[in-house]
Amino acid sequence: METRYDRKTPFPQRLAEGLAVLGNYYFNLYLVQGEQASALIEVGVSGVVDLVIGQLDALGVKPTFLVVTHPHSDHTTGLAALRERFPGALVVTAEAAEEFIKHPKAATALVEEDAHMTAFLETHGMIPGRTSVTEPPSLANSLIAREGDKMDLGGLTLHFLEVSGHSPGQLVVHVPEIDCLIASDSVGFRFPGRDVFPIFLTNYADYVATLDRLEGLKPSILGIAHQGPVLGEDAVRQAFQEARQRSVELRSRIVNDPRPAEELAPEVFAEFYKDELTMYTEENIMTCTRLIIRRARE
Numbered sequence: 418m419e420t421r422y423d424r425k426t427p428f429p430q431r432l433a434e435g436l437a438v439l440g441n442y443y444f445n446l447y448l449v450q451g452e453q454a455s456a457l458i459e460v461g462v463s464g465v466v467d468l469v470i471g472q473l474d475a476l477g478v479k480p481t482f483l484v485v486t487h488p489h490s491d492h493t494t495g496l497a498a499l500r501e502r503f504p505g506a507l508v509v510t511a512e513a514a515e516e517f518i519k520h521p522k523a524a525t526a527l528v529e530e531d532a533h534m535t536a537f538l539e540t541h542g543m544i545p546g547r548t549s550v551t552e553p554p555s556l557a558n559s560l561i562a563r564e565g566d567k568m569d570l571g572g573l574t575l576h577f578l579e580v581s582g583h584s585p586g587q588l589v590v591h592v593p594e595i596d597c598l599i600a601s602d603s604v605g606f607r608f609p610g611r612d613v614f615p616i617f618l619t620n621y622a623d624y625v626a627t628l629d630r631l632e633g634l635k636p637s638i639l640g641i642a643h644q645g646p647v648l649g650e651d652a653v654r655q656a657f658q659e660a661r662q663r664s665v666e667l668r669s670r671i672v673n674d675p676r677p678a679e680e681l682a683p684e685v686f687a688e689f690y691k692d693e694l695t696m697y698t699e700e701n702i703m704t705c706t707r708l709i710i711r712r713a714r715e
């Protein structure tokens with residue numbers, strides 16, 4: 418049986434036995450509930466976290482684990498609010514995440530970005546429950562998940578994969594019992610049915626190798642962090658194919674373009690800075706664009 422995902426259906430939406438997607442259309446968080454423990458994978462942003470807390474309360478769930486998939490602003494700024502509401506929850510993250518988030522440049526950008534995302538949600542009819550953060554969340558004393566680590570929740574197991582290409586400290590969670598792969602931003606930023614922004618911010622070859630590796634797990638539920646999960650084996654295969662094609666195409670175009678990066682960057686920026694991607698600041702996406710051009714030419 419194939420569960421359908423519809424952006425108009427209210428959240429949370431149940432995707433499989435023990436799996437639900439929380440949040441809203443723009444920010445998707447995944448709740449994995451075993452018989453003994455539960456994990457919230459993704460922690461959202463200031464503008465969505467109170468909605469998520471309300472959804473967890475309505476489900477009667479106090480998560481045992483809060484999994485930070487990677488240290489980008491849109492995957493971390495909801496953490497402090499979740500910790501406050503669920504003080505017993507353990508934060509799980511990759512080893513490199515704490516150092517990245519503590520870097521002064523990253524910290525400043527993260528605060529600005531969180532404010533922009535709160536404003537974006539407001540203009541899209543979603544009322545944030547709180548103001549945006551003034552400092553990055555602390556990832557000190559987190560449980561560090563490493564490649565191959567397994568966490569038994571009772572009937573459902575989280576298998577952690579350390580992947581690379583998009584961000585430092587990047588985790589993907591596989592739940593084999595329900596054929597689910599929570600891939601966060603590893604598959605790119607999707608404009609469903611229209612386009613995908615390839616976000617090989619740290620390394621192009623690693624990014625494509627990650628796509629190949631994740632597709633090889635043949636999930637039938639692909640939990641991505643924005644614009645909803647992809648459901649069904651065929652749709653998931655197609656999502657990987659689109660992600661790979663757009664990455665290969667964009668990279669070869671950049672490599673074959675003789676212009677210097679500063680001339681090319683505004684053109685690439687204009688190609689992608691549209692629709693859902695405007696949840697981020699122009700400065701952020703321009704920085705991403707420059708990184709993508711650099712990674713393509715490395």
Ligand SMILES: [Zn+2]
Nearest residue numbers: 487489584602
């Ligand atoms: Zn990211």
